[in-house]
Amino acid sequence: MKTNLHLNQSSCTQLVAPSPLPSGVSFRSYPSLQTSSTAELKLHSQRQLAWQIAPNLFLSFKYAWAGICYAFETQRNFRIHTAMTVIAISLGLFLQVTGVALAIVSLTCALVMVLELLNTALESVVDLTVGQSYHMLAKIAKDCAAGAVMVGAMAAVLVASFILLPSLVPFLLTL
Structure with a gap:
């Protein structure tokens, strides 16, 4: 219909x-x-x-969860970052790193996921604004947002490497 x-x-x-x-x-x-x-x-x-403004806290959380679900369902990179976060935190728990070290890895991974959510939101707003037309400023906005995610992801890999590798290498050598 x-x-x-x-x-x-x-x-x-x-x-x-x-x-x-x-x-x-x-x-x-x-x-x-x-x-x-x-x-x-x-x-x-x-x-x-x-x-x-949402009239109550429950609706605020409902809208936030809808955004996270949308990103997970539609954004391949968000799913990849989610998987890497689960792997990094699981590895930290398995290797029994300190609570502070695990918190640092968790926060760094969460930062990447936050950046990916912001990137998705910005891309949606830009697409809403320019529609199907090409605009150089839209390209710059999207590229910069994607670059922010990439910088955050590289920082997360470095932080996780510095924290997890010292415990992981001796474990792998004993196998």
Whole structure:
């Protein structure tokens, strides 16, 4: 079933659409909101007030978890960083490194995942802004965000190496 949406030209903030959106639903000005899927309409109606402050802590956590799940499901590099984090922390536990050392490895890995989430958010906002067109400033923004993730990942590898290798090498030599 195809549903056509269009913006009301008089206000540019009212979305005129047939159901399943409830009457009186307003969004910010989204000129690119041309949706043909009922599932997408439901998603938009569920998140209609997502740009406002969440009314309670539970909803804040729900939105945050949705962002993490989105990154895990759609971003290959986020899945790779998650796997590397699990490996690094597991190796630290197995090698019985100190609590401080394990905390440093964990925080460094978490920093990489935070940078990847910010990179994903920035890429989404840039794509929303420029659409399908090419813009040099959009390229610069995306490249710099990806570079930040790369610098963080290299730092995490160095930190994990400095902390885990001194315990790992003697263990491997005894095998």
